[in-house]
Amino acid sequence: NVLEAAVYGIPVVFGPEYEKFAEAVGLVDAGAGFPIDNALELESELTRLLENEEDYLMAAEAAAKYVKGNAGATSVVLRYIQENRLLTN
Numbered sequence: 001n002v003l004e005a006a007v008y009g010i011p012v013v014f015g016p017e018y019e020k021f022a023e024a025v026g027l028v029d030a031g032a033g034f035p036i037d038n039a040l041e042l043e044s045e046l047t048r049l050l051e052n053e054e055d056y057l058m059a060a061e062a063a064a065k066y067v068k069g070n071a072g073a074t075s076v077v078l079r080y081i082q083e084n085r086l087l088t089n
Contacts, residue, residue: 002027007067011044011059026070032063 002012012033018024027033034044034049049056062088081087 002033003067006032006063009060009064011049011056011063013042023070027063027066030062032059032060032067033068 016037
């Protein structure tokens with residue numbers, strides 16, 4: 001789960017097949033998620049993040065901000081279910 005790292009303000013690196021996962025797309029759009037296609041790209045991305053403190057800190061801040069900005073979704077969904085009586089027998 002890409003949010004497990006992002007919730008701690010850690011940039012996330014993942015493979016190329018991520019478009020069906022809204023959180024991964026959101027992290028990429030926020031500048032906190034980095035899709036890679038192969039081992040060379042993985043090495044390059046990790047090296048960039050580990051050797052460039054400014055890039056790492058910007059991505060880390062973006063990850064934390066993304067998670068905080070999307071908090072509360074569970075209560076919104078539960079309220080919708082209750083208001084529309086979707087769990088009645």
